[in-house]
Amino acid sequence: MALPTAPGSPLPAEARGRGRRKRLVWTPSQRDALRASFERNPYPGMATREQLAQAIGVPEPRVQIWFQNERSRRLRQHRRESRPWPGPRGPPEGRRKRTAVTQSQTAVLLRAFERERFPDFATREELARETGLPESRIQIWFQNRRARHPGRAGRGPAAVS
DNA sequence: AGACTAACGTAATCAATGT
DNA sequence: ACATTGATTACGTTAGTCT
Numbered sequence: 001m002a003l004p005t006a007p008g009s010p011l012p013a014e015a016r017g018r019g020r021r022k023r024l025v026w027t028p029s030q031r032d033a034l035r036a037s038f039e040r041n042p043y044p045g046m047a048t049r050e051q052l053a054q055a056i057g058v059p060e061p062r063v064q065i066w067f068q069n070e071r072s073r074r075l076r077q078h079r080r081e082s083r084p085w086p087g088p089r090g091p092p093e094g095r096r097k098r099t100a101v102t103q104s105q106t107a108v109l110l111r112a113f114e115r116e117r118f119p120d121f122a123t124r125e126e127l128a129r130e131t132g133l134p135e136s137r138i139q140i141w142f143q144n145r146r147a148r149h150p151g152r153a154g155r156g157p158a159a160v161s
Numbered sequence: 162a163g164a165c166t167a168a169c170g171t172a173a174t175c176a177a178t179g180t
Numbered sequence: 181a182c183a184t185t186g187a188t189t190a191c192g193t194t195a196g197t198c199t
Binding site: 012026098 | 166170171177178
């Protein structure tokens with residue numbers, strides 16, 4: 001069934017073959033620290049992620065991605081063994097503080113979005129430099145933007161109001 | 162060559178902020 | 181109250197690493 005795009009189906013053609021961030025390779029001690037933290041809480045808040053990131057010397061967004069992937073692995077394993085997943089333990093930890101994107105920053109991102117809806121890593125870094133926003137926030141900005149402003153390739157300027 | 166997994170995508174949803 | 185939009189989740193795909 002060719003459903004266009006379910007939660008994680010085949011990637012849209014434009015998104016394929018794009019330059020990704022260079023894949024990092026964890027050292028054994030970094031893995032240990034990540035696993036230990038995961039055992040304490042599989043849903044770490046910003047403070048925990050930041051602290052862990054500092055401790056193992058890696059950017060916080062990489063830690064966040066690791067937890068996302070690790071939860072996927074565990075969830076699947078638990079499902080496969082028909083074992084219940086013991087959801088979040090303890091009170092939910094605090095999220096990242098909402099980033100305030102200024103009008104001028106939005107303008108830059110909007111212009112980039114018109115040119116390319118799937119910017120590669122180099123482009124995202126360039127935008128990060130231009131706007132002063134972290135690259136990880138730019139990636140999220142594009143994800144949200146794509147979800148809320150469906151492609152309509154080459155459509156008019158979209159009467160915004 | 163195949164297993165493993167970081168990076169990255171969508172869809173749905175939570176939540177902060179402004180009107 | 182409601183609209184807008186940043187942040188997080190589940191889960192599937194893509195592509196680099198390692199055996």
